[in-house]
Amino acid sequence: MKLNRNDYAIEATTDGGYYAYLKSNIMCSAYGETPDEACENLDNIVDDFVTDMYMVEEFV
Numbered sequence: 681m682k683l684n685r686n687d688y689a690i691e692a693t694t695d696g697g698y699y700a701y702l703k704s705n706i707m708c709s710a711y712g713e714t715p716d717e718a719c720e721n722l723d724n725i726v727d728d729f730v731t732d733m734y735m736v737e738e739f740v
Contacts, residue, residue: 690715
């Protein structure tokens, strides 16, 4: 899933890294050494989250 720039926010951390999170669900977040790495990690987490939701839906 490709994230739209309006879907997430990036903040610098005190240790020099970056924290990216979904604006609609701040519990869905990722860390990276660069802004691009944080976004890539967030994209992977969102993909996993969506996949898990589809798996739950199949069992309901």
